[in-house]
Amino acid sequence: MTILDTATSANATATGWPHGRVGVWLVGARGSVATAVAVGLHALATELAPPTGCTTAGLDFDDVPLPAFGDLVLGGHDISTTPLVHRAQALADSGMIPQRYVTASLAGLEQADAEIRPGYDPSTHAGTQAEAVLRLAGDIVAFRDANGLDRVVVIDVSSTEPIPDDRPEFHDATLLTRALADSTEAVLPSSAVAALAAIESGSAYACFTPSAGLALPALRALAVHRGIPFAGQDGKTGETLIRTALAPMFGARGMHVQSWAGANLLGGGDGATLADPEAVRSKLASKTRGLRSLVGEHVVAPLHIDNVPDLGDIKTAWDHIHAEGFLGSRITMQTIWSAYDSMLAAPLVLDIARLLALADAAGARGVVPELGFFFKDPWGSDVHDFGQQTTELREWAQQVGARLSSEARSAGTAR
Amino acid sequence: MTILDTATSANATATGWPHGRVGVWLVGARGSVATAVAVGLHALATELAPPTGCTTAGLDFDDVPLPAFGDLVLGGHDISTTPLVHRAQALADSGMIPQRYVTASLAGLEQADAEIRPGYDPSTHAGTQAEAVLRLAGDIVAFRDANGLDRVVVIDVSSTEPIPDDRPEFHDATLLTRALADSTEAVLPSSAVAALAAIESGSAYACFTPSAGLALPALRALAVHRGIPFAGQDGKTGETLIRTALAPMFGARGMHVQSWAGANLLGGGDGATLADPEAVRSKLASKTRGLRSLVGEHVVAPLHIDNVPDLGDIKTAWDHIHAEGFLGSRITMQTIWSAYDSMLAAPLVLDIARLLALADAAGARGVVPELGFFFKDPWGSDVHDFGQQTTELREWAQQVGARLSSEARSAGTAR
């Protein structure tokens, strides 16, 4: 049985998970990705739609104890107040989400909407950032308690931020803690405030964007100290996914990749965000890092992201690869990828939630390197080769799952 | 150290191989692929060119005892009498092989040409096919003896044949042997006559084309009985290579591939051969088989190969992939691959020769499944996933190599 066999397994909606309900707390809970997650989770939990696009619904995960889609409860933070139902209808009108799933999930969307709390907004927040963190963490804890959840996974799917200028507090947890408490200055970017709230609430955490989030060393240290499981960073959805699947092929055949140029066109909110050269800098860097790791530092890799509003949420990426083969022979390959970016991201958010819940239930602490499978920047691992990542994820899930199941059986026997 | 690190290792031209010189006997020794092999082997053996495009020159094979390029001696059969030097110059004029390598290898090409014997030509052969096999096998043995070779690897790089109509002799070695001896009828297609000669001469064998070759069950039985190592079939050079690298990606991410259409344009001799619908039938079948194995039998996979003479030896392949993602969301991917097909094949021929020599030296008998890495039809394996094939090849080579090295050391100590 291989990971390729993606027929819906019983697992997808099973209730064989004895570890309680799991909260999925989304930072940016009213954005495109979150809306797709909300509509989709309802459709999957009610078996209205098959779990296509979900890695964890593959037969390879059949033996792995994972929360069923019906075990997942949505909540989150957002600074937008546009109801999920409105967002979902707009995305249906644009052609991104099929109308029938939106229509079917209206009640579910309203329920999820009721669990969304105001996000941290630096332009209106009055007190210290420490206070903001406390408030956000409190929201998460209240969500957990009110819904009787055994654990919460926080996933940041908000808009990409500019990279902040470096400062000493980013590298020293003590300095940072003091700075947050002592002043009303915005020491941390919003994504890091949200990450800190996740830590404080004792939730598992992953950042699906290239924003600072948990990437600041001081926050990372706090996360390790607090003992939450986490993974990162920046969801590997389209162009980078292809690159990390294809690049090893050239290497395995002894071809020398000389250049790998990329052009990305997209509209939607993400297109506008990424039109900001500062915001995009972090994205471009993480897109190229894996490529260099796979084909060598010498590769010439110009990369552009253009905001083309008329294209809406469909992202089109053209890549042009030039490799040298036998006796210097020219090999060119081009790839053109076209898809709704948010629809690529949404099932991965569900996968990450399920797998971090597994890790948490199994007592994992700190970074989970095998979840690098989902990210452009695979934390805790220097493996970018997608095939290798696939193998490592599968083996990890099966081992952890087997251990957890065995413990559950022992506990059952002991009783 | 990974297989991706393809910097020329010392191995590429090393003389650490203690198992003598290796003959590389090409069926179709004056074709485009063979000519590229001949020019390239000279350039590699003299370190005029780095071994780009050769899998076995990667650092992962650094510890594997393999014949150096200088240990390989070329010979072969062909029904063409056009000297290799003329073919090489024509390919330089067309832009396929850089002129400087042709100029540098003139003496080497003449030497290789002197080792080419007339191929089996059913339109002129007068006696039984058994006599033809004997003559061809004799040529190979004479080549081995005259050049003091420890072993010979026979690789068929001749034009693709039509699939022959089935007959009882193809399935029964006794029947076949009798039929070949008793009549002057052409029972076997030419590729199978050549394969039988390889068996009779005790040489390792691989067929780089989709022709019948050793694929007939009776021949395969004879090869196993004779104890030669062999592998197959039909070199995975371009479009299929990409497909088997990409298809697992869709599966691992739970996407359902609905259709995978392909259009291939090429000129040159191969273009003309493949314009024959009969000849191409076998090619198309083997191209699609791996795809179906990877993404499911349901996939709609129209595939065309067109002869476009003005394109010469450059092959251009366009693939259009449609996959369903989250909530049925449409994902399309297109790939365009453009390269000199013979320049993709040539380094693989050298790789197969070196690895079959390794297998032979290590006493391997019958099919070597791990060499499926090189083929559209991986004999002895149902693995088509290129990443998995890469891992299996590397592990096999390192294990066999380690055993062989250890035996060599023991033998050295014993002496």
Add this chain to the structure above:
Amino acid sequence: MTILDTATSANATATGWPHGRVGVWLVGARGSVATAVAVGLHALATELAPPTGCTTAGLDFDDVPLPAFGDLVLGGHDISTTPLVHRAQALADSGMIPQRYVTASLAGLEQADAEIRPGYDPSTHAGTQAEAVLRLAGDIVAFRDANGLDRVVVIDVSSTEPIPDDRPEFHDATLLTRALADSTEAVLPSSAVAALAAIESGSAYACFTPSAGLALPALRALAVHRGIPFAGQDGKTGETLIRTALAPMFGARGMHVQSWAGANLLGGGDGATLADPEAVRSKLASKTRGLRSLVGEHVVAPLHIDNVPDLGDIKTAWDHIHAEGFLGSRITMQTIWSAYDSMLAAPLVLDIARLLALADAAGARGVVPELGFFFKDPWGSDVHDFGQQTTELREWAQQVGARLSSEARSAGTAR
């Protein structure tokens, strides 16, 4: 003011047309194209949508007296009984037609549906084909009378037929008339029966498909004799449109096009029809004819149409062009076109209807060569160059329009 300026002109919905209401009688009135025409005509007539995609809505046609969209009345023949409303909703569900236009046009669709009569079905028709023609012509005349229409334009948008085997009746109107009356044999293919009905009813006619239709010499003679204006044939919607826009560029720059290969992928009903090699033969021929005319008979032009059901109504076409430039230098160009084929056809159907109405009102008889602009096979013209066709259409429309307007003014004065 040029034809490029496609801002909606007043003309698009003007009532400046003093020649009465125009019937648009569609053969295949419940197919995808006809459904898009019906929904779109309603949206345009009510100014719910701008007339994007309509040539005749361009400012170049601002001075040309044309029936407003509100002057057009739909009717037609079809052997299907699925109501237009159902077809329209299915096409909205597939994403082809925006839901809001379908929702808005429900009443209009029902009204159009009420004007659809059973088409000629050779498998159920009992009498002679002459009787069938009479019945169909009667339907058209009844439609005209019942709706108080000044004229009717018949446009065939039904599925592509196989090319019928040639027979003497196709070349001799007398023979044909006798054969149709004397026997119950199906002498004519269905498209020709429909064309004959158009002739008999005295309606203008165009065939949007490559089916036989009016292309049979005997029918063409009857049409000329009867004095109807007509144009043809086979709508130039996508790949061929691009080809006839691009090919002149190569010629004007002295580049020699060596090959122009094409691959077409589509699903939907059209995909299934064109998967029939017989049906597709006529399509492939007309696609290549214009190309040869533009770049020379020597061009190597393999062309495939594949039925890929999962792609639905979206057609994707890949073209690969190889041209020789200065000193034989290689130039390659590739084009990839992706669009809903029926949505490309629908506005052209409206354009043809308006322009044939203009021709009819102006007393044109026989073929109107300038309408070749809309067709792969431009009847009455050997011009395939799309730029030249654009100029000729514009000049014709302006001349005919000016004459008609001047006559209208004279008539007004005379009164």
Add this chain to the structure above:
Amino acid sequence: MTILDTATSANATATGWPHGRVGVWLVGARGSVATAVAVGLHALATELAPPTGCTTAGLDFDDVPLPAFGDLVLGGHDISTTPLVHRAQALADSGMIPQRYVTASLAGLEQADAEIRPGYDPSTHAGTQAEAVLRLAGDIVAFRDANGLDRVVVIDVSSTEPIPDDRPEFHDATLLTRALADSTEAVLPSSAVAALAAIESGSAYACFTPSAGLALPALRALAVHRGIPFAGQDGKTGETLIRTALAPMFGARGMHVQSWAGANLLGGGDGATLADPEAVRSKLASKTRGLRSLVGEHVVAPLHIDNVPDLGDIKTAWDHIHAEGFLGSRITMQTIWSAYDSMLAAPLVLDIARLLALADAAGARGVVPELGFFFKDPWGSDVHDFGQQTTELREWAQQVGARLSSEARSAGTAR
């Protein structure tokens, strides 16, 4: 007979041109384009190669009296001292120019090389720019006299310059003349110094690059005053050529082009030049100007040029076009163009030289708008539509040619 018929006409090498030999003075005479011109001109004049890629070799120009290729004599300025023969061999080694044409033209290249004088180099020039202009103009006059030429056409094919900061002297010929004479400051960019030398020498002039050249108003005034014929600017070779051939198609069909994004990859010297954001600014502007003129100012048209050294002189351009069709239906088209950029430019340089010679012989003064056919920025015309430009060029050449021929006959009769 149409412009599409590019079979070599007798004209291509005819000696029917009674107006003497024509000098072609290239600014940047040792660059890639100039080298291709030199090798190609030799091959064409000696009928070693057909004039593929030359517009003026088409049958439409058969009746137009044009200097034969053998009537053209090469010379020029360059700051490089690398002999043409070396440049040509390097370009042959890179695969750009076929070796046989280089081999055949060695003597011709040496002869052309002997006519190359040192270009104006601001970093070494000591005196005023007026002195530089005088020296350069003197070189051109001396070339004309020494070779007994009836006229000289100066064409700038040197590297693209950054756009200079504006200054009052650019807009006032008197101010400019004074500034050039009075100071040793570099008032003008090099391309303008070269243009001024062309004016002073009374030569026809065209700038094949987007550099300032004759585009400065003061220079343009001087050119008009001096009465030289000229045309411009910035050769329309690849991506822009396609765009101006395709864009009118969308307009003629009433489709609304929403976005037209472009990515260009190239290496070679041009790639490095264009990697300079300042140099590229002028290029990007002129590439987009024509597009906006054709499809409307609203179009979203991000455009990138990346330097990818490993691609050498082959330029690859990807364009992605999104247009709205019927009822807002999405239409996407992509084009991929791949060619040696200098091999596209070289035949156009010969065409421009021949046609400016015709204009000059016919007494044309000032801008020749019909030569806008060759340029991204068509001076004296706002026509960008390539089809329309083709018609206008052909008609102009035939009219001017007919007049010139008629005058020649009158003169002959008068004699």
